[in-house]
Amino acid sequence: MATTSSSSTPHRHLISDLVASTLSMNADSEWIDALLFTPFLTEQALLYEYADCLAAQTFFRMAGLPYQLRQRPNVDFISPTGKVPFLKLNNVLVAEFTGIVDFVAQKGVKLSAHLTEVQLAEMMAHMSMIDLLLRNIEIYVVWRHDETFSKITSSRVASVFHWPLTVILPRLKRREMIGYLDDQDWATKSMDEVLEAADRAFRSLSSQLGSCEFLMGDKPTEADALLFGHLYSIMTTQLPCHDLQNLLKKYNNLLDFTTRVEREFFKR
Amino acid sequence: MELDIWPGDFGLPSIDVSCLHFLACSKFCASPITYVTSTAPWNSPTGEYPVCVDRKGKGKPICDFDKFVEELRTNGQAVVIDGGLTPKEKAQIDAFACFLQQRLQPAVNHTLWADDLNYHTTTHYWYTSKLSFPYNLYYVERRRKRVLRTLANKNVNQMMLDALQALNMLSAKLGDNKYFYGDKPTSLDALVFGYLAVLLRVPLPNDRLQVHLSACPNLVRFVELIISIYLPSTDSKQSKSNTFWQTRVAKAIKQKEASAAQPKEEEAEDLPIRDAILFGLGALTLSLIFAVHSGIIEIQMEEEENPIVKD
Numbered sequence: 001m002a003t004t005s006s007s008s009t010p011h012r013h014l015i016s017d018l019v020a021s022t023l024s025m026n027a028d029s030e031w032i033d034a035l036l037f038t039p040f041l042t043e044q045a046l047l048y049e050y051a052d053c054l055a056a057q058t059f060f061r062m063a064g065l066p067y068q069l070r071q072r073p074n075v076d077f078i079s080p081t082g083k084v085p086f087l088k089l090n091n092v093l094v095a096e097f098t099g100i101v102d103f104v105a106q107k108g109v110k111l112s113a114h115l116t117e118v119q120l121a122e123m124m125a126h127m128s129m130i131d132l133l134l135r136n137i138e139i140y141v142v143w144r145h146d147e148t149f150s151k152i153t154s155s156r157v158a159s160v161f162h163w164p165l166t167v168i169l170p171r172l173k174r175r176e177m178i179g180y181l182d183d184q185d186w187a188t189k190s191m192d193e194v195l196e197a198a199d200r201a202f203r204s205l206s207s208q209l210g211s212c213e214f215l216m217g218d219k220p221t222e223a224d225a226l227l228f229g230h231l232y233s234i235m236t237t238q239l240p241c242h243d244l245q246n247l248l249k250k251y252n253n254l255l256d257f258t259t260r261v262e263r264e265f266f267k268r
Numbered sequence: 269m270e271l272d273i274w275p276g277d278f279g280l281p282s283i284d285v286s287c288l289h290f291l292a293c294s295k296f297c298a299s300p301i302t303y304v305t306s307t308a309p310w311n312s313p314t315g316e317y318p319v320c321v322d323r324k325g326k327g328k329p330i331c332d333f334d335k336f337v338e339e340l341r342t343n344g345q346a347v348v349i350d351g352g353l354t355p356k357e358k359a360q361i362d363a364f365a366c367f368l369q370q371r372l373q374p375a376v377n378h379t380l381w382a383d384d385l386n387y388h389t390t391t392h393y394w395y396t397s398k399l400s401f402p403y404n405l406y407y408v409e410r411r412r413k414r415v416l417r418t419l420a421n422k423n424v425n426q427m428m429l430d431a432l433q434a435l436n437m438l439s440a441k442l443g444d445n446k447y448f449y450g451d452k453p454t455s456l457d458a459l460v461f462g463y464l465a466v467l468l469r470v471p472l473p474n475d476r477l478q479v480h481l482s483a484c485p486n487l488v489r490f491v492e493l494i495i496s497i498y499l500p501s502t503d504s505k506q507s508k509s510n511t512f513w514q515t516r517v518a519k520a521i522k523q524k525e526a527s528a529a530q531p532k533e534e535e536a537e538d539l540p541i542r543d544a545i546l547f548g549l550g551a552l553t554l555s556l557i558f559a560v561h562s563g564i565i566e567i568q569m570e571e572e573e574n575p576i577v578k579d
Binding site: 081082117118120121122124125126128129131132133179183184185200201203204205206207208210 | 314332334355356358359360362363364366367369370371414417418421437438440441443
């Protein structure tokens with residue numbers, strides 16, 4: 001196909017194809033020794049990476065699946081798609097939150113099984129919103145915002161390397177991420193426009209949550225895991241620009257949701 | 269205000285997905301915008317259409333869909349778009365806009381720009397025939413590269429599966445209703461319409477998404493309804509160009525089938541031809557060298573000798 005031939009990383013397609021083809025074979029094997037690989041969460045992971053790692057953990061806890069956390073410095077090099085986190089079950093590697101959710105669904109564990117088709121569409125829509133809009137906002141703040149980059153991002157990326165990589169790698173990565181933002185038409189946005197988008201995302205999620213316990217009613221779904229991962233990361237990560245946190249603080253039900261999920265799934 | 273868009277074809281007012289978004293949205297609220305079909309995208313600040321310009325000189329040109337909707341809402345149009353919706357419905361519209369962007373947009377872009385057969389049969393031909401010569405090659409190449417870059421990390425099969433799933437979900441969400449929210453079209457309807465109309469109407473040889481879409485009767489009905497109410501086609505030469513495109517697509521499909529039927533033979537033929545040419549060249553060189561050395565062909569150096577005699 002066209003993209004495979006012209007893409008810069010053909011081997012990644014090959015690997016993910018291999019993983020995809022082995023998925024169906026291994027899907028019914030037992031859930032033993034599930035390992036979730038993440039970067040060092042306190043020293044290395046960036047805002048959006050932390051959010052995804054936390055979302056995956058929340059998902060396992062909501063689904064009642066036992067897992068062990070393994071923090072490694074080079075997870076993005078091991079991961080089949082180059083993104084964190086990834087799950088290792090027996091010999092299968094599954095990367096990223098959506099990939100893990102699909103994989104677990106193939107094993108018959110679904111948090112959203114009770115929803116109707118229309119509700120499912122709404123849930124997917126909100127997951128897209130978190131995955132696309134909220135993540136782009138986080139990537140923008142982490143890489144594009146100069147002060148955040150120089151004070152936080154570059155030192156976290158460099159934390160697991162030695163000189164001279166500590167100087168080179170953050171710059172290379174920054175160029176790559178700004179290229180990514182540029183392709184999404186995000187690189188030219190001003191901070192105000194980004195915050196406006198963030199406000200829209202929070203407002204939308206807040207009114208979907210309403211006074212319910214979870215996004216889709218009184219039972220947790222995959223969307224709640226993802227939402228909790230991102231909101232908790234935004235609330236607890238100390239960044240030079242507090243605008244994102246201040247925006248979030250306007251939405252009380254989102255804050256209540258975060259504390260509720262934390263209490264129910266992480267503090268037992 | 270003035271909205272610059274790509275020209276239309278195939279019974280659509282514009283060929284481009286985002287242009288259709290803008291068009292449909294402004295038609296929904298009966299806005300007095302003048303539509304200019306234009307083929308000079310270098311005039312736009314982003315180098316792309318659509319762009320909405322205020323000729324009276326206030327405000328920046330608008331290229332972003334959300335900002336355009338905001339502009340339509342605040343500028344006191346006859347019908348306020350998304351006006352009678354509850355906050356929860358508005359929240360869902362925002363979420364579904366992201367959903368379309370994440371699930372459907374990559375597959376549509378891939379179908380139009382990254383799929384080699386589709387690109388060469390339709391997209392490339394259409395854009396190059398509308399733009400003038402040296403610029404057209406630059407433009408299509410630049411736009412294609414951009415699309416390929418955004419799709420670089422994606423698995424094609426996964427992308428198509430996502431899109432098919434998204435179509436199913438949209439179909440379930442629409443149900444038997446006329447529009448997605450209530451009996452008035454919203455900005456979400458404009459977005460869905462843009463993607464689906466292009467998929468439905470543009471003739472393409474690799475039509476996996478198109479086939480799936482035409483199997484969702486309510487989505488097809490939805491697109492036809494919006495075209496007939498809001499964007500009726502005024503093009504009279506349409507049937508003529510349609511037959512042209514149909515023969516072009518049929519030809520491409522035939523070629524695809526032919527190449528799929530005998531890929532091994534081609535490979536087998538390929539090598540001997542190259543070898544034969546190399547062998548022929550080698551033989552020719554050797555015989556020339558032999559001919560020169562044995563004196564069958566004589567090379568005379570008269571011109572160089574003459575000046576020496578004179579001196």
